[in-house]
Amino acid sequence: MRYERRQNKKKKKRRWRKLFFILLLLSASVFTYSFFLYKAGVSQSLQNAETEKVEYEFNGEKDENGWTNTLLIGSDSRGEEHARADTIMIAHYNMEKGKYKLTSIMRDTYVDIPGYGKDKINAAFAYGGPELLRKTIKENFGIDLQYYSIVDFEGFVQLIDEAFPEGIEVNVEKRMSENIGVTLEPGVQKLDGKHLLGYVRFRHDAVGDFGRVKRQQKVIKSVARELTSLETIPKLPKLVGVVTPYINTNMKTMTMLFMGKDFLGKENRDIETLRIPVDGSFENQQVSGSGSVLAIDIEKNRTALKEFLNK
Incomplete structure:
Protein backbone atom coordinates (compact mmCIF):
# COMPACT_ATOMS: atom_id res chain seq x y z
CA MET A 1 0.00 0.00 0.00
CA ARG A 2 2.79 2.37 0.90
CA TYR A 3 4.54 1.53 -2.35
CA GLU A 4 1.36 2.27 -4.34
CA ARG A 5 0.87 5.59 -2.52
CA ARG A 6 4.46 6.58 -3.29
CA GLN A 7 3.96 5.67 -6.95
CA ASN A 8 0.74 7.65 -7.12
CA LYS A 9 2.47 10.67 -5.61
CA LYS A 10 5.26 10.39 -8.17
CA LYS A 11 2.72 10.18 -11.00
CA LYS A 12 0.91 13.27 -9.70
CA LYS A 13 4.18 15.19 -9.49
CA ARG A 14 5.04 14.21 -13.05
CA ARG A 15 1.59 15.32 -14.24
CA TRP A 16 1.96 18.67 -12.47
CA ARG A 17 5.43 19.14 -13.98
CA LYS A 18 4.04 18.46 -17.46
CA LEU A 19 1.13 20.82 -16.89
CA PHE A 20 3.45 23.53 -15.59
CA PHE A 21 5.74 23.07 -18.60
CA ILE A 22 2.80 23.28 -21.02
CA LEU A 23 1.50 26.42 -19.32
CA LEU A 24 4.99 27.91 -19.45
CA LEU A 25 5.22 27.22 -23.18
CA LEU A 26 1.76 28.69 -23.76
CA SER A 27 2.63 31.82 -21.78
CA ALA A 28 5.86 32.23 -23.72
CA SER A 29 4.00 31.80 -27.01
CA VAL A 30 1.35 34.33 -26.06
CA PHE A 31 4.00 36.82 -24.93
CA THR A 32 6.01 36.35 -28.14
CA TYR A 33 2.91 36.73 -30.31
CA SER A 34 1.77 39.81 -28.37
CA PHE A 35 5.22 41.37 -28.65
CA PHE A 36 5.24 40.66 -32.39
CA LEU A 37 1.86 42.37 -32.82
CA TYR A 38 2.97 45.30 -30.68
CA LYS A 39 6.13 45.83 -32.75
CA ALA A 40 4.12 45.52 -35.96
CA GLY A 41 1.83 48.28 -34.75
CA VAL A 42 4.77 50.49 -33.79
CA SER A 43 6.43 49.98 -37.18
CA GLN A 44 3.19 50.82 -38.95
CA SER A 45 2.85 54.16 -37.14
CA LEU A 46 6.52 55.14 -37.24
CA GLN A 47 6.17 55.80 -40.96
CA ASN A 48 4.06 58.87 -40.18
CA ALA A 49 4.68 59.75 -36.53
CA GLU A 50 7.10 62.29 -35.11
CA THR A 51 9.38 60.03 -33.05
CA GLU A 52 11.34 62.67 -31.13
CA LYS A 53 9.69 63.16 -27.74
CA VAL A 54 10.29 65.64 -24.97
CA GLU A 55 11.29 64.04 -21.67
CA TYR A 56 9.17 65.42 -18.85
CA GLU A 57 9.59 65.38 -15.09
CA PHE A 58 6.55 63.89 -13.40
CA ASN A 59 6.42 63.20 -9.67
CA GLY A 60 3.08 61.42 -9.64
CA GLU A 61 1.75 59.38 -6.74
CA LYS A 62 -0.84 56.62 -6.43
CA ASP A 63 -4.14 57.81 -5.00
CA GLU A 64 -4.51 56.95 -1.32
CA ASN A 65 -8.02 55.57 -1.90
CA GLY A 66 -6.93 52.91 -4.38
CA TRP A 67 -7.55 54.69 -7.67
CA THR A 68 -4.97 54.72 -10.44
CA ASN A 69 -5.37 58.20 -11.91
CA THR A 70 -3.87 59.04 -15.28
CA LEU A 71 -3.66 62.60 -16.58
CA LEU A 72 -4.68 62.59 -20.26
CA ILE A 73 -3.56 65.59 -22.30
CA GLY A 74 -4.74 65.97 -25.88
CA SER A 75 -2.62 68.06 -28.21
CA ASP A 76 -1.97 68.53 -31.91
CA SER A 77 1.48 69.86 -31.09
CA ARG A 78 4.44 67.52 -31.47
CA GLY A 79 6.96 68.80 -28.98
CA GLU A 80 6.28 72.54 -29.13
CA GLU A 81 7.86 74.10 -26.08
CA HIS A 82 4.99 76.32 -24.95
CA ALA A 83 1.87 74.60 -26.32
CA ARG A 84 -1.30 74.74 -24.22
CA ALA A 85 -3.28 71.60 -23.58
CA ASP A 86 -6.26 71.34 -25.94
CA THR A 87 -7.95 68.59 -23.91
CA ILE A 88 -7.51 67.74 -20.21
CA MET A 89 -8.99 64.54 -18.79
CA ILE A 90 -8.32 62.23 -15.85
CA ALA A 91 -8.85 58.51 -16.39
CA HIS A 92 -9.65 56.74 -13.12
CA TYR A 93 -9.15 52.99 -12.68
CA ASN A 94 -9.87 51.02 -9.51
CA MET A 95 -8.76 47.40 -9.87
CA GLU A 96 -10.35 46.24 -6.58
CA LYS A 97 -13.78 47.66 -7.42
CA GLY A 98 -13.43 46.96 -11.15
CA LYS A 99 -14.53 50.51 -11.96
CA TYR A 100 -13.54 52.91 -14.72
CA LYS A 101 -14.34 56.61 -14.59
CA LEU A 102 -13.44 59.69 -16.60
CA THR A 103 -13.28 63.33 -15.54
CA SER A 104 -13.01 66.13 -18.11
CA LYS A 120 -6.74 79.10 -17.25
CA ILE A 121 -5.84 75.57 -16.26
CA ASN A 122 -4.52 74.69 -19.71
CA ALA A 123 -1.84 77.37 -19.29
CA ALA A 124 -0.22 75.20 -16.59
CA PHE A 125 0.91 72.77 -19.27
CA ALA A 126 2.49 75.58 -21.28
CA TYR A 127 4.27 76.98 -18.22
CA GLY A 128 5.62 73.73 -16.80
CA GLY A 129 4.53 70.64 -18.72
CA PRO A 130 2.57 67.75 -17.20
CA GLU A 131 4.29 68.13 -13.81
CA LEU A 132 2.95 71.65 -13.24
CA LEU A 133 -0.45 70.57 -14.51
CA ARG A 134 -0.33 67.70 -11.99
CA LYS A 135 0.52 70.12 -9.16
CA THR A 136 -2.27 72.47 -10.26
CA ILE A 137 -4.88 69.69 -10.20
CA LYS A 138 -3.62 68.47 -6.82
CA GLU A 139 -3.71 71.95 -5.28
CA ASN A 140 -7.14 72.87 -6.60
CA PHE A 141 -9.01 69.56 -6.57
CA GLY A 142 -7.10 67.40 -4.07
CA ILE A 143 -6.45 64.45 -6.35
CA ASP A 144 -3.19 62.55 -6.87
CA LEU A 145 -2.11 61.57 -10.37
CA GLN A 146 0.23 58.62 -10.89
CA TYR A 147 0.68 58.69 -14.66
CA TYR A 148 0.45 61.11 -17.55
CA SER A 149 -0.15 60.55 -21.25
CA ILE A 150 0.21 63.32 -23.83
CA VAL A 151 -1.65 62.11 -26.90
CA ASP A 152 -1.03 63.64 -30.30
CA PHE A 153 -4.35 63.84 -32.12
CA GLU A 154 -2.92 61.95 -35.09
CA GLY A 155 -2.56 58.95 -32.77
CA PHE A 156 -6.31 59.05 -32.15
CA VAL A 157 -6.89 58.99 -35.92
CA GLN A 158 -4.55 56.02 -36.41
CA LEU A 159 -6.11 54.08 -33.52
CA ILE A 160 -9.67 54.52 -34.80
CA ASP A 161 -8.75 53.55 -38.36
CA GLU A 162 -6.84 50.46 -37.19
CA ALA A 163 -9.46 49.22 -34.73
CA PHE A 164 -12.55 50.15 -36.77
CA PRO A 165 -11.91 50.09 -40.54
CA GLU A 166 -15.61 50.79 -41.15
CA GLY A 167 -15.67 53.73 -38.72
CA ILE A 168 -17.59 54.58 -35.54
CA GLU A 169 -21.31 55.32 -35.73
CA VAL A 170 -22.17 58.84 -34.53
CA ASN A 171 -25.30 60.97 -34.67
CA VAL A 172 -23.87 64.30 -35.82
CA GLU A 173 -26.28 66.86 -34.38
CA LYS A 174 -25.51 69.78 -36.72
CA ARG A 175 -23.32 70.86 -39.60
CA MET A 176 -19.73 71.26 -38.44
CA SER A 177 -16.76 72.62 -40.33
CA GLU A 178 -15.10 75.61 -38.67
CA ASN A 179 -11.49 74.98 -37.59
CA ILE A 180 -11.71 71.17 -37.62
CA GLY A 181 -10.20 70.40 -41.04
CA VAL A 182 -13.27 68.49 -42.30
CA THR A 183 -16.93 69.14 -43.01
CA LEU A 184 -19.58 67.09 -41.22
CA GLU A 185 -23.23 67.02 -42.23
CA PRO A 186 -25.96 66.25 -39.67
CA GLY A 187 -27.33 62.74 -39.26
CA VAL A 188 -26.40 59.22 -38.18
CA GLN A 189 -23.24 58.09 -39.97
CA LYS A 190 -20.01 56.15 -39.56
CA LEU A 191 -16.95 58.35 -39.18
CA ASP A 192 -13.35 57.41 -39.85
CA GLY A 193 -10.55 58.63 -37.59
CA LYS A 194 -10.08 62.01 -39.28
CA HIS A 195 -13.77 62.90 -39.28
CA LEU A 196 -14.31 61.57 -35.77
CA LEU A 197 -11.46 63.77 -34.54
CA GLY A 198 -13.12 66.75 -36.21
CA TYR A 199 -16.38 65.88 -34.45
CA VAL A 200 -14.83 65.81 -30.96
CA ARG A 201 -12.86 69.03 -31.55
CA PHE A 202 -15.70 71.20 -32.84
CA ARG A 203 -16.65 74.02 -30.46
CA HIS A 204 -17.77 76.95 -32.64
CA ASP A 205 -21.45 77.06 -31.76
CA ALA A 206 -23.67 78.43 -29.00
CA VAL A 207 -22.54 75.91 -26.36
CA GLY A 208 -18.84 76.21 -27.23
CA ASP A 209 -16.48 74.12 -25.15
CA PHE A 210 -19.32 72.57 -23.14
CA GLY A 211 -20.61 70.83 -26.25
CA ARG A 212 -17.10 69.75 -27.19
CA VAL A 213 -16.50 68.11 -23.80
CA LYS A 214 -19.88 66.37 -24.00
CA ARG A 215 -19.05 65.01 -27.45
CA GLN A 216 -15.62 63.83 -26.31
CA GLN A 217 -17.09 61.84 -23.45
CA LYS A 218 -19.82 60.42 -25.70
CA VAL A 219 -17.28 59.26 -28.29
CA ILE A 220 -15.00 57.69 -25.67
CA LYS A 221 -17.96 55.68 -24.37
CA SER A 222 -18.91 54.66 -27.93
CA VAL A 223 -15.37 53.58 -28.75
CA ALA A 224 -15.14 51.59 -25.50
CA ARG A 225 -18.47 49.91 -26.26
CA GLU A 226 -17.38 49.03 -29.79
CA LEU A 227 -14.09 47.65 -28.56
CA THR A 228 -15.89 45.25 -26.26
CA SER A 229 -18.32 44.17 -28.98
CA LEU A 230 -15.44 42.93 -31.12
CA GLU A 231 -12.96 40.15 -30.50
CA THR A 232 -10.49 42.86 -29.59
CA ILE A 233 -8.26 41.29 -26.94
CA PRO A 234 -6.03 39.52 -29.53
CA LYS A 235 -5.68 42.86 -31.37
CA LEU A 236 -4.87 44.86 -28.25
CA PRO A 237 -1.05 44.57 -28.46
CA LYS A 238 -1.10 45.88 -32.05
CA LEU A 239 -3.48 48.71 -31.15
CA VAL A 240 -1.17 49.76 -28.33
CA GLY A 241 1.73 49.56 -30.77
CA VAL A 242 -0.10 51.71 -33.33
CA VAL A 243 -0.75 54.50 -30.85
CA THR A 244 2.58 54.31 -28.94
CA PRO A 245 4.60 56.56 -31.31
CA TYR A 246 1.97 59.27 -30.83
CA ILE A 247 1.98 59.10 -27.02
CA ASN A 248 4.41 60.65 -24.59
CA THR A 249 3.83 58.85 -21.29
CA ASN A 250 5.50 57.59 -18.14
CA MET A 251 3.28 54.49 -18.18
CA LYS A 252 4.97 51.24 -19.14
CA THR A 253 3.63 49.31 -22.12
CA MET A 254 2.80 46.26 -20.00
CA THR A 255 0.76 48.46 -17.65
CA MET A 256 -1.25 49.77 -20.61
CA LEU A 257 -1.81 46.24 -21.88
CA PHE A 258 -2.87 45.02 -18.43
CA MET A 259 -5.40 47.81 -17.95
CA GLY A 260 -6.72 47.32 -21.48
CA LYS A 261 -7.15 43.56 -21.09
CA ASP A 262 -8.72 44.01 -17.66
CA PHE A 263 -11.26 46.43 -19.12
CA LEU A 264 -12.11 44.18 -22.06
CA GLY A 265 -12.38 41.16 -19.77
CA LYS A 266 -14.98 42.71 -17.44
CA GLU A 267 -18.69 42.01 -17.77
CA ASN A 268 -19.61 45.52 -16.61
CA ARG A 269 -17.52 47.93 -18.67
CA ASP A 270 -19.53 51.11 -18.16
CA ILE A 271 -17.45 54.27 -17.96
CA GLU A 272 -18.91 56.88 -15.62
CA THR A 273 -18.14 60.49 -16.51
CA LEU A 274 -17.90 63.86 -14.79
CA ARG A 275 -17.28 67.39 -16.07
CA ILE A 276 -15.37 70.02 -14.11
CA PRO A 277 -16.76 72.56 -13.44
CA VAL A 278 -20.05 70.93 -12.44
CA ASP A 279 -23.36 72.65 -13.06
CA GLY A 280 -24.13 75.55 -10.71
CA SER A 281 -20.50 76.03 -9.69
CA PHE A 282 -19.15 78.59 -12.16
CA GLU A 283 -19.76 81.81 -14.04
CA ASN A 284 -18.31 83.26 -17.24
CA GLN A 285 -15.94 86.17 -16.72
CA GLN A 286 -13.53 88.32 -18.69
CA VAL A 287 -10.09 88.59 -17.10
CA SER A 288 -7.34 90.85 -18.36
CA GLY A 289 -4.46 88.77 -19.72
CA SER A 290 -6.52 85.55 -19.76
CA GLY A 291 -9.61 86.47 -21.78
CA SER A 292 -12.85 84.52 -21.31
CA VAL A 293 -12.60 82.22 -18.30
CA LEU A 294 -14.79 79.98 -16.16
CA ALA A 295 -14.58 81.37 -12.63
CA ILE A 296 -15.40 78.37 -10.44
CA ASP A 297 -16.32 77.54 -6.87
CA ILE A 298 -13.30 75.41 -5.96
CA GLU A 299 -14.88 73.76 -2.92
CA LYS A 300 -18.02 72.71 -4.82
CA ASN A 301 -15.95 71.12 -7.56
CA ARG A 302 -13.46 69.48 -5.18
CA THR A 303 -16.39 67.95 -3.27
CA ALA A 304 -18.12 66.84 -6.49
CA LEU A 305 -14.97 65.07 -7.68
CA LYS A 306 -14.50 63.34 -4.33
CA GLU A 307 -18.13 62.16 -4.29
CA PHE A 308 -17.83 60.98 -7.91
CA LEU A 309 -14.88 58.73 -7.05
CA ASN A 310 -16.36 57.44 -3.79
CA LYS A 311 -19.77 56.37 -5.09
Whole structure:
Protein backbone atom coordinates (compact mmCIF):
# COMPACT_ATOMS: atom_id res chain seq x y z
CA MET A 1 0.00 0.00 0.00
CA ARG A 2 2.79 2.37 0.90
CA TYR A 3 4.54 1.53 -2.35
CA GLU A 4 1.36 2.27 -4.34
CA ARG A 5 0.87 5.59 -2.52
CA ARG A 6 4.46 6.58 -3.29
CA GLN A 7 3.96 5.67 -6.95
CA ASN A 8 0.74 7.65 -7.12
CA LYS A 9 2.47 10.67 -5.61
CA LYS A 10 5.26 10.39 -8.17
CA LYS A 11 2.72 10.18 -11.00
CA LYS A 12 0.91 13.27 -9.70
CA LYS A 13 4.18 15.19 -9.49
CA ARG A 14 5.04 14.21 -13.05
CA ARG A 15 1.59 15.32 -14.24
CA TRP A 16 1.96 18.67 -12.47
CA ARG A 17 5.43 19.14 -13.98
CA LYS A 18 4.04 18.46 -17.46
CA LEU A 19 1.13 20.82 -16.89
CA PHE A 20 3.45 23.53 -15.59
CA PHE A 21 5.74 23.07 -18.60
CA ILE A 22 2.80 23.28 -21.02
CA LEU A 23 1.50 26.42 -19.32
CA LEU A 24 4.99 27.91 -19.45
CA LEU A 25 5.22 27.22 -23.18
CA LEU A 26 1.76 28.69 -23.76
CA SER A 27 2.63 31.82 -21.78
CA ALA A 28 5.86 32.23 -23.72
CA SER A 29 4.00 31.80 -27.01
CA VAL A 30 1.35 34.33 -26.06
CA PHE A 31 4.00 36.82 -24.93
CA THR A 32 6.01 36.35 -28.14
CA TYR A 33 2.91 36.73 -30.31
CA SER A 34 1.77 39.81 -28.37
CA PHE A 35 5.22 41.37 -28.65
CA PHE A 36 5.24 40.66 -32.39
CA LEU A 37 1.86 42.37 -32.82
CA TYR A 38 2.97 45.30 -30.68
CA LYS A 39 6.13 45.83 -32.75
CA ALA A 40 4.12 45.52 -35.96
CA GLY A 41 1.83 48.28 -34.75
CA VAL A 42 4.77 50.49 -33.79
CA SER A 43 6.43 49.98 -37.18
CA GLN A 44 3.19 50.82 -38.95
CA SER A 45 2.85 54.16 -37.14
CA LEU A 46 6.52 55.14 -37.24
CA GLN A 47 6.17 55.80 -40.96
CA ASN A 48 4.06 58.87 -40.18
CA ALA A 49 4.68 59.75 -36.53
CA GLU A 50 7.10 62.29 -35.11
CA THR A 51 9.38 60.03 -33.05
CA GLU A 52 11.34 62.67 -31.13
CA LYS A 53 9.69 63.16 -27.74
CA VAL A 54 10.29 65.64 -24.97
CA GLU A 55 11.29 64.04 -21.67
CA TYR A 56 9.17 65.42 -18.85
CA GLU A 57 9.59 65.38 -15.09
CA PHE A 58 6.55 63.89 -13.40
CA ASN A 59 6.42 63.20 -9.67
CA GLY A 60 3.08 61.42 -9.64
CA GLU A 61 1.75 59.38 -6.74
CA LYS A 62 -0.84 56.62 -6.43
CA ASP A 63 -4.14 57.81 -5.00
CA GLU A 64 -4.51 56.95 -1.32
CA ASN A 65 -8.02 55.57 -1.90
CA GLY A 66 -6.93 52.91 -4.38
CA TRP A 67 -7.55 54.69 -7.67
CA THR A 68 -4.97 54.72 -10.44
CA ASN A 69 -5.37 58.20 -11.91
CA THR A 70 -3.87 59.04 -15.28
CA LEU A 71 -3.66 62.60 -16.58
CA LEU A 72 -4.68 62.59 -20.26
CA ILE A 73 -3.56 65.59 -22.30
CA GLY A 74 -4.74 65.97 -25.88
CA SER A 75 -2.62 68.06 -28.21
CA ASP A 76 -1.97 68.53 -31.91
CA SER A 77 1.48 69.86 -31.09
CA ARG A 78 4.44 67.52 -31.47
CA GLY A 79 6.96 68.80 -28.98
CA GLU A 80 6.28 72.54 -29.13
CA GLU A 81 7.86 74.10 -26.08
CA HIS A 82 4.99 76.32 -24.95
CA ALA A 83 1.87 74.60 -26.32
CA ARG A 84 -1.30 74.74 -24.22
CA ALA A 85 -3.28 71.60 -23.58
CA ASP A 86 -6.26 71.34 -25.94
CA THR A 87 -7.95 68.59 -23.91
CA ILE A 88 -7.51 67.74 -20.21
CA MET A 89 -8.99 64.54 -18.79
CA ILE A 90 -8.32 62.23 -15.85
CA ALA A 91 -8.85 58.51 -16.39
CA HIS A 92 -9.65 56.74 -13.12
CA TYR A 93 -9.15 52.99 -12.68
CA ASN A 94 -9.87 51.02 -9.51
CA MET A 95 -8.76 47.40 -9.87
CA GLU A 96 -10.35 46.24 -6.58
CA LYS A 97 -13.78 47.66 -7.42
CA GLY A 98 -13.43 46.96 -11.15
CA LYS A 99 -14.53 50.51 -11.96
CA TYR A 100 -13.54 52.91 -14.72
CA LYS A 101 -14.34 56.61 -14.59
CA LEU A 102 -13.44 59.69 -16.60
CA THR A 103 -13.28 63.33 -15.54
CA SER A 104 -13.01 66.13 -18.11
CA ILE A 105 -11.61 69.46 -16.91
CA MET A 106 -12.60 72.31 -19.18
CA ARG A 107 -9.52 74.12 -20.41
CA ASP A 108 -10.83 77.62 -19.56
CA THR A 109 -11.30 76.72 -15.88
CA TYR A 110 -9.76 79.57 -13.88
CA VAL A 111 -7.54 78.22 -11.10
CA ASP A 112 -4.43 78.91 -9.05
CA ILE A 113 -1.31 77.68 -10.83
CA PRO A 114 1.55 77.13 -8.35
CA GLY A 115 4.21 79.80 -8.90
CA TYR A 116 2.20 81.67 -11.57
CA GLY A 117 -0.97 82.93 -9.90
CA LYS A 118 -4.44 82.57 -11.41
CA ASP A 119 -4.92 81.58 -15.04
CA LYS A 120 -6.74 79.10 -17.25
CA ILE A 121 -5.84 75.57 -16.26
CA ASN A 122 -4.52 74.69 -19.71
CA ALA A 123 -1.84 77.37 -19.29
CA ALA A 124 -0.22 75.20 -16.59
CA PHE A 125 0.91 72.77 -19.27
CA ALA A 126 2.49 75.58 -21.28
CA TYR A 127 4.27 76.98 -18.22
CA GLY A 128 5.62 73.73 -16.80
CA GLY A 129 4.53 70.64 -18.72
CA PRO A 130 2.57 67.75 -17.20
CA GLU A 131 4.29 68.13 -13.81
CA LEU A 132 2.95 71.65 -13.24
CA LEU A 133 -0.45 70.57 -14.51
CA ARG A 134 -0.33 67.70 -11.99
CA LYS A 135 0.52 70.12 -9.16
CA THR A 136 -2.27 72.47 -10.26
CA ILE A 137 -4.88 69.69 -10.20
CA LYS A 138 -3.62 68.47 -6.82
CA GLU A 139 -3.71 71.95 -5.28
CA ASN A 140 -7.14 72.87 -6.60
CA PHE A 141 -9.01 69.56 -6.57
CA GLY A 142 -7.10 67.40 -4.07
CA ILE A 143 -6.45 64.45 -6.35
CA ASP A 144 -3.19 62.55 -6.87
CA LEU A 145 -2.11 61.57 -10.37
CA GLN A 146 0.23 58.62 -10.89
CA TYR A 147 0.68 58.69 -14.66
CA TYR A 148 0.45 61.11 -17.55
CA SER A 149 -0.15 60.55 -21.25
CA ILE A 150 0.21 63.32 -23.83
CA VAL A 151 -1.65 62.11 -26.90
CA ASP A 152 -1.03 63.64 -30.30
CA PHE A 153 -4.35 63.84 -32.12
CA GLU A 154 -2.92 61.95 -35.09
CA GLY A 155 -2.56 58.95 -32.77
CA PHE A 156 -6.31 59.05 -32.15
CA VAL A 157 -6.89 58.99 -35.92
CA GLN A 158 -4.55 56.02 -36.41
CA LEU A 159 -6.11 54.08 -33.52
CA ILE A 160 -9.67 54.52 -34.80
CA ASP A 161 -8.75 53.55 -38.36
CA GLU A 162 -6.84 50.46 -37.19
CA ALA A 163 -9.46 49.22 -34.73
CA PHE A 164 -12.55 50.15 -36.77
CA PRO A 165 -11.91 50.09 -40.54
CA GLU A 166 -15.61 50.79 -41.15
CA GLY A 167 -15.67 53.73 -38.72
CA ILE A 168 -17.59 54.58 -35.54
CA GLU A 169 -21.31 55.32 -35.73
CA VAL A 170 -22.17 58.84 -34.53
CA ASN A 171 -25.30 60.97 -34.67
CA VAL A 172 -23.87 64.30 -35.82
CA GLU A 173 -26.28 66.86 -34.38
CA LYS A 174 -25.51 69.78 -36.72
CA ARG A 175 -23.32 70.86 -39.60
CA MET A 176 -19.73 71.26 -38.44
CA SER A 177 -16.76 72.62 -40.33
CA GLU A 178 -15.10 75.61 -38.67
CA ASN A 179 -11.49 74.98 -37.59
CA ILE A 180 -11.71 71.17 -37.62
CA GLY A 181 -10.20 70.40 -41.04
CA VAL A 182 -13.27 68.49 -42.30
CA THR A 183 -16.93 69.14 -43.01
CA LEU A 184 -19.58 67.09 -41.22
CA GLU A 185 -23.23 67.02 -42.23
CA PRO A 186 -25.96 66.25 -39.67
CA GLY A 187 -27.33 62.74 -39.26
CA VAL A 188 -26.40 59.22 -38.18
CA GLN A 189 -23.24 58.09 -39.97
CA LYS A 190 -20.01 56.15 -39.56
CA LEU A 191 -16.95 58.35 -39.18
CA ASP A 192 -13.35 57.41 -39.85
CA GLY A 193 -10.55 58.63 -37.59
CA LYS A 194 -10.08 62.01 -39.28
CA HIS A 195 -13.77 62.90 -39.28
CA LEU A 196 -14.31 61.57 -35.77
CA LEU A 197 -11.46 63.77 -34.54
CA GLY A 198 -13.12 66.75 -36.21
CA TYR A 199 -16.38 65.88 -34.45
CA VAL A 200 -14.83 65.81 -30.96
CA ARG A 201 -12.86 69.03 -31.55
CA PHE A 202 -15.70 71.20 -32.84
CA ARG A 203 -16.65 74.02 -30.46
CA HIS A 204 -17.77 76.95 -32.64
CA ASP A 205 -21.45 77.06 -31.76
CA ALA A 206 -23.67 78.43 -29.00
CA VAL A 207 -22.54 75.91 -26.36
CA GLY A 208 -18.84 76.21 -27.23
CA ASP A 209 -16.48 74.12 -25.15
CA PHE A 210 -19.32 72.57 -23.14
CA GLY A 211 -20.61 70.83 -26.25
CA ARG A 212 -17.10 69.75 -27.19
CA VAL A 213 -16.50 68.11 -23.80
CA LYS A 214 -19.88 66.37 -24.00
CA ARG A 215 -19.05 65.01 -27.45
CA GLN A 216 -15.62 63.83 -26.31
CA GLN A 217 -17.09 61.84 -23.45
CA LYS A 218 -19.82 60.42 -25.70
CA VAL A 219 -17.28 59.26 -28.29
CA ILE A 220 -15.00 57.69 -25.67
CA LYS A 221 -17.96 55.68 -24.37
CA SER A 222 -18.91 54.66 -27.93
CA VAL A 223 -15.37 53.58 -28.75
CA ALA A 224 -15.14 51.59 -25.50
CA ARG A 225 -18.47 49.91 -26.26
CA GLU A 226 -17.38 49.03 -29.79
CA LEU A 227 -14.09 47.65 -28.56
CA THR A 228 -15.89 45.25 -26.26
CA SER A 229 -18.32 44.17 -28.98
CA LEU A 230 -15.44 42.93 -31.12
CA GLU A 231 -12.96 40.15 -30.50
CA THR A 232 -10.49 42.86 -29.59
CA ILE A 233 -8.26 41.29 -26.94
CA PRO A 234 -6.03 39.52 -29.53
CA LYS A 235 -5.68 42.86 -31.37
CA LEU A 236 -4.87 44.86 -28.25
CA PRO A 237 -1.05 44.57 -28.46
CA LYS A 238 -1.10 45.88 -32.05
CA LEU A 239 -3.48 48.71 -31.15
CA VAL A 240 -1.17 49.76 -28.33
CA GLY A 241 1.73 49.56 -30.77
CA VAL A 242 -0.10 51.71 -33.33
CA VAL A 243 -0.75 54.50 -30.85
CA THR A 244 2.58 54.31 -28.94
CA PRO A 245 4.60 56.56 -31.31
CA TYR A 246 1.97 59.27 -30.83
CA ILE A 247 1.98 59.10 -27.02
CA ASN A 248 4.41 60.65 -24.59
CA THR A 249 3.83 58.85 -21.29
CA ASN A 250 5.50 57.59 -18.14
CA MET A 251 3.28 54.49 -18.18
CA LYS A 252 4.97 51.24 -19.14
CA THR A 253 3.63 49.31 -22.12
CA MET A 254 2.80 46.26 -20.00
CA THR A 255 0.76 48.46 -17.65
CA MET A 256 -1.25 49.77 -20.61
CA LEU A 257 -1.81 46.24 -21.88
CA PHE A 258 -2.87 45.02 -18.43
CA MET A 259 -5.40 47.81 -17.95
CA GLY A 260 -6.72 47.32 -21.48
CA LYS A 261 -7.15 43.56 -21.09
CA ASP A 262 -8.72 44.01 -17.66
CA PHE A 263 -11.26 46.43 -19.12
CA LEU A 264 -12.11 44.18 -22.06
CA GLY A 265 -12.38 41.16 -19.77
CA LYS A 266 -14.98 42.71 -17.44
CA GLU A 267 -18.69 42.01 -17.77
CA ASN A 268 -19.61 45.52 -16.61
CA ARG A 269 -17.52 47.93 -18.67
CA ASP A 270 -19.53 51.11 -18.16
CA ILE A 271 -17.45 54.27 -17.96
CA GLU A 272 -18.91 56.88 -15.62
CA THR A 273 -18.14 60.49 -16.51
CA LEU A 274 -17.90 63.86 -14.79
CA ARG A 275 -17.28 67.39 -16.07
CA ILE A 276 -15.37 70.02 -14.11
CA PRO A 277 -16.76 72.56 -13.44
CA VAL A 278 -20.05 70.93 -12.44
CA ASP A 279 -23.36 72.65 -13.06
CA GLY A 280 -24.13 75.55 -10.71
CA SER A 281 -20.50 76.03 -9.69
CA PHE A 282 -19.15 78.59 -12.16
CA GLU A 283 -19.76 81.81 -14.04
CA ASN A 284 -18.31 83.26 -17.24
CA GLN A 285 -15.94 86.17 -16.72
CA GLN A 286 -13.53 88.32 -18.69
CA VAL A 287 -10.09 88.59 -17.10
CA SER A 288 -7.34 90.85 -18.36
CA GLY A 289 -4.46 88.77 -19.72
CA SER A 290 -6.52 85.55 -19.76
CA GLY A 291 -9.61 86.47 -21.78
CA SER A 292 -12.85 84.52 -21.31
CA VAL A 293 -12.60 82.22 -18.30
CA LEU A 294 -14.79 79.98 -16.16
CA ALA A 295 -14.58 81.37 -12.63
CA ILE A 296 -15.40 78.37 -10.44
CA ASP A 297 -16.32 77.54 -6.87
CA ILE A 298 -13.30 75.41 -5.96
CA GLU A 299 -14.88 73.76 -2.92
CA LYS A 300 -18.02 72.71 -4.82
CA ASN A 301 -15.95 71.12 -7.56
CA ARG A 302 -13.46 69.48 -5.18
CA THR A 303 -16.39 67.95 -3.27
CA ALA A 304 -18.12 66.84 -6.49
CA LEU A 305 -14.97 65.07 -7.68
CA LYS A 306 -14.50 63.34 -4.33
CA GLU A 307 -18.13 62.16 -4.29
CA PHE A 308 -17.83 60.98 -7.91
CA LEU A 309 -14.88 58.73 -7.05
CA ASN A 310 -16.36 57.44 -3.79
CA LYS A 311 -19.77 56.37 -5.09
